Amino acid sequence: MNYSPKQHLLRQNVIVLWFNFQEVGRCWTRGLFWCMMCVGFAYASKQGLADTFWKEIGVIPAIIVSAVAVVVLAAIVVARRRARDARRDKLMRAPFPDDWKVHIEKNIPLYNHLPDDLKEQLCGLVNVFCAEKTFKGCQDLEMTDEIRVTIAAQACMLLLNRKTKFFKKLKTIYVYPHTYVAKQTSYDGVMVIEGRSVRLGESWQNGPVVLAWDSVMGGARNIHDGRNVVMHEFSHQLDQEDGAADGAPILDSRSSYITWAGVLSAEYEALCTKTREHRRSAMNKYGATNPAEFFAVITEAFFEKPKQMQRKHPELYDELKSYYKVDPIEWVQPGSRRPKL
């Protein structure tokens, strides 16, 4: 079981340190790295590789050159980050193509339940997503705007109202026309078992998302079954942002990890018990596979079966509401059992 509060507090401390290091000091650490490289090169030179050169240049000029290199590198990094943020702001406010909106309204009934402000925000997020990510069709699937936008809009539902890095590790989404067969390696003691499994989608820790287009459409059109392969795979991407696929994405504060660990531990154990005893559950029993799959499964249920989840698992619902910064119950209007097309 991986939801130990102690473990998450420890990991969260490491995460805070690491992210502070990255966010505040990334440019300086890169500069420091290059500075150390320069000093190391100079030292090696002094040891005989370029003795004459060292004597002529001297220590002080070498330090000055290194310092200048640090400042230049820092300036480049800051400038690139500002340019990226400005580009994203512009895309968030850019007009949304009419044909893209038609695809979303037709293919994603959940979009039609969103309040107007969230619809507008989602369109901006889709603009950024489609500009930054590459889509590739597999098995001769011709990539179209409909495929791109339908996937992007569902993925970006997970980003609404949140300070987001737009799935920063993700560069490419591969799309198969139908469910596909992938090689699978499993272990039984010292035995390595090679096999094949049929897949709807998958998310790689430091790489792409792979999706089957027919499953994408099936998941999008039924908004009450708690199954959505795009939300499932992209919740894995959120989970993996801190480097570990363990069902604990990056949360807002240290205290959040304590309640997250407590609530999700209990709910995960309960689902595992129900699965072992073949009892019914509001959640897909695939979530009992491990904490990472549990987070993906409850994300699907949160967006597609919010009332049921809130009624049967109120604490879990509140944790996800706090994380995702939306309340899907507000979107579900009375009598809206059938998707609006």
Ligand SMILES: [Zn+2]
């Ligand atoms: Zn999964």
